[in-house]
Amino acid sequence: MGTCGQVIRIGVVGPMAYIQGEHQWYGATLAADEINAAGGIAIDGKTYTIELVRIDSNEMQPGPDAVSAVERAITAQKVDFLIGGFRTEAMLAMTEVAADYRTIFLIAGAADDGLLKGRVDKDYERYKYLFRVTPVRSTSLARVSFILLGEVMDAFRHELGIAEPRVAVIAEQAAWANQVVALVELMANAPLPFGLGGKHVGTWRPSALATSVAAELSAIERAGAHIVFTVFSGPVGVVFGRDWGRLQIPVAPVGINVEAQAQGWLTATGGFGAYMATVGIYAEGVAVTEKTLPFMARFRTKFGQIPLYTAGTYDTIYILADAIRRAGSLQADAVIQALEATDYVSTLGRVAFDELHDSIWGPGYVTGLGVQWQDGTKRGFWPRQWRPDPTAQPDLVVGYPGTVPYQIPPWVADHWRGAGE
Structure with a gap:
């Protein structure tokens, strides 16, 4: 030593x-x-x-x-x-x-x-x-991000009448993202209740250090996506938030965007990163x-x-x-x-650590949060009324004090309202 x-x-x-x-x-x-x-x-x-x-x-x-x-x-x-x-x-x-x-x-x-x-x-x-x-490990992060994607898809169903939301995936070119992308592509298309009951319309993989993703976002819009699932750990996350908001692309982003966890997110994106939703750890007022x-x-x-x-x-x-x-x-x-x-x-x-020396994910342990930028503040929207296992544990409901409902970005809601697809 x-x-x-x-x-x-x-x-x-x-x-x-x-x-x-x-x-x-x-x-x-x-x-x-x-x-x-x-x-x-x-x-x-x-x-x-x-x-x-x-x-x-x-x-x-x-x-x-x-x-x-x-x-x-x-x-x-x-x-x-x-x-x-x-x-x-x-x-x-x-x-x-x-x-x-x-x-x-x-x-x-x-x-x-x-x-x-x-x-x-x-x-x-x-x-x-x-x-x-x-x-938590990538497969557990993927589970959390699937849950958040499901929350956003449910919002499209209940608020906009879109029964089978179309999902695009955009992920940085990095090894850790590969497994998450593969699982999302699979789960987005799988029917409810075992899958997410949507339709995967394409995947885009920009560089982790890309300085523009406008071309990818335009392609995602042309594909007819309602929601874009993000997988970003590095600075391209800021580029995505800036380009998405600046171009007013009518898709709701949710997934993993580490840069969107930062206090300076709105400033870094020139004010265009409002309503970004991501897996997170900390959120304003969430205990x-x-x-x-x-x-x-x-x-x-x-x-x-x-x-x-x-x-x-x-x-x-x-x-x-x-x-x-x-x-x-x-x-x-x-x-x-x-x-x-x-x-x-x-x-x-x-x-607590499992037999692989990995932090245990799940109710009663570490879960992570779903966070979204609302009214200039990073708010937590999940877990709020989460039922981890409605079949085996129907009475188990998990929620943290301080969480609020998810909000579909207003211009996205306006674009798709009445589509009822």
Whole structure:
């Protein structure tokens, strides 16, 4: 271990030139400051403080930077633990480095199932050092986004009389998006109640760093889509919001758009991103747990922003600190055993890890939110009256205080009103 002078060095890995990495650093900083101010972490009668090491992985760009940064953090900067990570392609390589050096890496930013599935279960001794706190894995993100897509499709049915809404898909060219796209294409066409009861009219895959998606949006409009399902984790999400609103494309966007979680979303899109709906973690006034709103208030006071999901590094630091305390040691195997026993109420929900070391998704654990920009504010619209399993658990209804109904963008509703298709 690299620990000396009763300091625990934690490397925070992310694309620090982008808001995703910036919020990874902000979340970790807030947690470390709070833990240190409260007296640090007690281990075997000694008190340790947390020291963070900022690791710019430059993951938005292809190349060897990410791997080099993580190896340097372990060998030269002597970090004891790693947290963060963002882009799947880079994370696959960075986590191999962590496994090589037997360094615990708590993922807080990358969703692809394959970061843990096929690794922790197939070669536990090599990959036992890897855990994921946030987001939930891609297949669970897909489930949430399907639910949100279903909510929007139901709004078209009930408010506009469109029985079989047509759905387009637009997704950045990135590995993590592939599985989500395939599942949406399948589920959109599948009949109710097992599918979404709509019609898939096409899929478009712009670059994750595209500077315009006007051509894709025009093609989506020509395809007759009522709804466009988005799969964006990077800056192209802002480009989409700007072009969609500026061109007044008559489709309702819903899905995954990480940039739309940011407080500066409306400014970044030139005011054109109103009514954007996405999977999210935090929303104005929505209390997922008793810790959510106080955390959001402290984050906003310190950094002047609403936290993105990548600010889940805040909970990640607390979960790691909790495991170290319970382990009573900094030795990797002891901390891993403690992490595997985690049962922690975080700002995101109740965090526990499954046999793959993935955060468990579902009622009573972490669910995520459906969020939408309404009247200049990011509001939560799901879960509001969610029935996760109406057959087996007909009385189970999940909702978080502070959620509001979804709104079809006004010009989209005006365009399709009376269509009754």
